[in-house]
Amino acid sequence: MQSNPELFTKELILAVVAILFILWAATAFLYLRSRKKAKRKILKLMGRTAIKSQKTAKALLDCEEMCNRLVSQMGVGVVMTDADHQIVFANRCAADLLHLKPEDLIGSKFSDYALGSSEEGSIKSRLQKRRAGKHVREELQLVRGDDEVFWAGLYFSFPDNIQLIHDGALIALIDISDHITLEQKMHKYTSYLVQKVRQLDCMFAMQELTTDTDLPAERFFEKALKIIPEGLRHGRDMRVEIEFMGQKYSSSGFHETDWKHKVPIRIGRTNKGQLVVSYVGKIHTNERSKPFKLGEKALLKNLADKLAHAPVVMKLAGKV
Numbered sequence: 001m002q003s004n005p006e007l008f009t010k011e012l013i014l015a016v017v018a019i020l021f022i023l024w025a026a027t028a029f030l031y032l033r034s035r036k037k038a039k040r041k042i043l044k045l046m047g048r049t050a051i052k053s054q055k056t057a058k059a060l061l062d063c064e065e066m067c068n069r070l071v072s073q074m075g076v077g078v079v080m081t082d083a084d085h086q087i088v089f090a091n092r093c094a095a096d097l098l099h100l101k102p103e104d105l106i107g108s109k110f111s112d113y114a115l116g117s118s119e120e121g122s123i124k125s126r127l128q129k130r131r132a133g134k135h136v137r138e139e140l141q142l143v144r145g146d147d148e149v150f151w152a153g154l155y156f157s158f159p160d161n162i163q164l165i166h167d168g169a170l171i172a173l174i175d176i177s178d179h180i181t182l183e184q185k186m187h188k189y190t191s192y193l194v195q196k197v198r199q200l201d202c203m204f205a206m207q208e209l210t211t212d213t214d215l216p217a218e219r220f221f222e223k224a225l226k227i228i229p230e231g232l233r234h235g236r237d238m239r240v241e242i243e244f245m246g247q248k249y250s251s252s253g254f255h256e257t258d259w260k261h262k263v264p265i266r267i268g269r270t271n272k273g274q275l276v277v278s279y280v281g282k283i284h285t286n287e288r289s290k291p292f293k294l295g296e297k298a299l300l301k302n303l304a305d306k307l308a309h310a311p312v313v314m315k316l317a318g319k320v
Helices: 004-073 092-097 117-128 177-210 217-231 294-308 311-316
Strands: 077-081 087-090 135-143 149-157 169-175 238-244 247-250 260-267 270-279
Touching: 077 092, 092 169, 117 135, 117 149, 149 177, 177 217, 177 294, 217 238, 217 247, 217 270, 217 294, 217 311, 238 260, 260 294, 260 311, 270 294
Parallel strands: none
Antiparallel strands: 077 087, 077 169, 135 149, 149 169, 238 247, 238 270, 260 270
């Protein structure tokens, strides 16, 4: 039989082992319980995050869809090109402006719709010399799918950080044909008014000259030769010759060309000479058929009449 001390020692060891086991079991239970609670918290957090992510993704998709609808339906043509200057996107307005379908534009180059080599070179130059964040405006003539020509206002943009058009361009285009037509009409009317003012100034100057009775004949005709071209469209390239009573008075460099106009100088019913105006510059081919407009011909006739009734001229003709 074991002695009491030995038995006490064994029981003590067993008690210690039991206590340690209980502590380990309790610790394990508490650890597993805390992990389970933490897992539930994490799962709840992940669930809330997933819900927020889904809402964010849906909002982004809705925003993207709305932007696509706006770009597609907006009243300005929008074209996107890639690094090779090929069109990768075109909205409905751009297709309508070019009288094509959006899918017909994809893969083509925007410069293909330029009117001529000059416009094509301008578009290519703009696309090649891209400057991020810069906007460039251009007014060019383009050709629609049915070969109709129109004026387009183009706005070249080169945004950064857009993967779709990286190294490409964003081009907005609008039809400005009406605006250009209005500008041309305004320029035409303005030019017409300016020309009328010049003609009136010329008439007033000639009137003032013809009232000067103290001028000798040479001086009189010398001044007249300078006044007459001032009322004509291309006065700088006009040269004048006044022939009167067998004498000729010519401005420097005068010679007759295909672009000339002659007006008789009459005193009463008798021709005493003629006023000759000759254009010595480079003649524009579009104006050869009508080198002098009706208003200019009327002006030259009035100037010739004033010359004929000037006191100096009348004296030379023996009428005074």
